[in-house]
Amino acid sequence: MAERAGRVPLRRRPAWAWLRLLRPVAGLSLAGVGVSFAFILAEGAPVWDEALRVGVALFAVVAAASAMNDGVDRWHDRDAHIWRPLAADLMAPRNAALLAGAFAVSAVVIGASLGGRALLPLLGGLACAGVYNLQLRSTPFSWLPLSIGFALVPPFVAEAVGAFDNYLWWSLPVGALGGLAAHLAMKLPDYERDDVVGAQGVMHWMTIDYAVPMSWGLMSAYLVVAVVSANIERWRIEWVVPSASVGIVVTLAMMTWSVFGVTERKLVWQRWLFSLAIAGMAIGWLGSIVP
Template sequence: MARDDGLSSCPACPAPHHRRDGRALRALRLPHPFPTLLNAVAVVLLALVAADGRPELGVTLRLAATMLAVQSAVGIVNDCMDRELDAVTKPWKPIPAGVVGVRTAWGLGALAAALALVLGATLGPAAWLLSTAGLGVGLAYDLWLKRTPFSGLTYAVALPLVPLWVWTALGQLTPALLWAWPVGALLGGALHLANALPDLEADAAAGVRGLAQWLGRRRALAGAWGGYLLAVLLAAALGLLLGHERGLLLLGAAAALALLGAAVGAFARRPGPAGLRLGWSLLAPGAALLAVTWLAALP
């Protein structure tokens, strides 16, 4: 009987364009596009701040490209390592859905890591060491630390590296940047917990024993929100003590607090994985905004 669903019944015939397009779009999820693009945008903004609004275009583009490669490598390797877990908890992801093969994914991850090393080397030796350290921390998280109570350390170390890397690449490194480290470490730990919370129970059932699983849902939630709040308050206090431009400093802190309130409200309305995922999508740009405004307000 002839089919009338618009699809060919011939097994050897090419797949319709809309099906190939759909697979391509699903494959784009492999490098975790939301955090990858968010970090690249944050790097461009930080470059503008570091160079007083006039960064060298070539350096800025290489910074953004390096960050895209680093984040893509970390995201792809994460999905390769989690493919069996994702087959149970997130079957829609590219590898368990069969959109991207495992060997292909590993190859793409290796390619992204190689690009990160090559692009990072164009920014100078000191900047290359910092970007390579960030890549190493991210891959250590994927390959080992994610499944241990030390999983939060990777975020706490990697996040404060970003402004140091940007300022170093642009030749603008200043001792005042070291004060950003405790704020970045707190933000990194809080974001790690916020990112892990939506899948906490499913990951725990599959044997993952990261920091969020070790703490449990209630304490992990308190750590995510409390750590983020403490980071905002510390950023404001340090900024006032160090003589930051007060208006911009307080504007950034207020915006970050508003996004924290929105994240808490999202969970109050939808106290489950969906609400927690929405909260993460609010806290991540809030952290980026806080970092950019704090650094822009440097005296």
């Protein structure tokens, strides 16, 4: 159906541009995972303002990283992602830079309010976002910042609620694999649009023929390491089995569906399904190993 005469579509409105720039779905998803971690680590009874600050801080990190990403990519996006706010001239680059700075400062202030030990992994996450956007995004090491950043989420939340323990060191291998699997899942649908001269991200370095099966392999490795580490620490079947089962079903479903050909639409479905499965497995893993 055609747009009404004189009516500005939502996607062309400045307010929508500001919201779109922040990647609210990604930010709210990470905030939800962080708050879930806070409830698990505090045995279902966290201090409400600590849990709230955890969620807001994680949302702010994603918002800052997203605004910076669009600012750095604005020239490339005019050809590949014209719907993004800066590429569509719905927002000035200066405003995006100010927004990125404001959310980064907000994340630091909120992190500091949770204590110095909580601030350190949060600063690590912000540093990962900056290094990715400014240095590594077009290199074979483009996967590294998200792997490190995802692994830092459990220690950040644990320090924020005063519940860090040695078993959380498992978050390093589990989180690193989860972040790597998430990176491939999120970037694969954009493979052709981002396939330009000079693009040497990990997917273009491997080529699409290897990147797609690699995403399945990494998802499988993430599930295996999460389940094995949960078994080594404390096996709680009610936590780990449902989340691992969802991850297994999703991975097998995408592998089976892709036998009939890999398309951008299928990779978009994989992006959403893998992202949900990775988040769910992280929650199930933590719920299983917490004393």
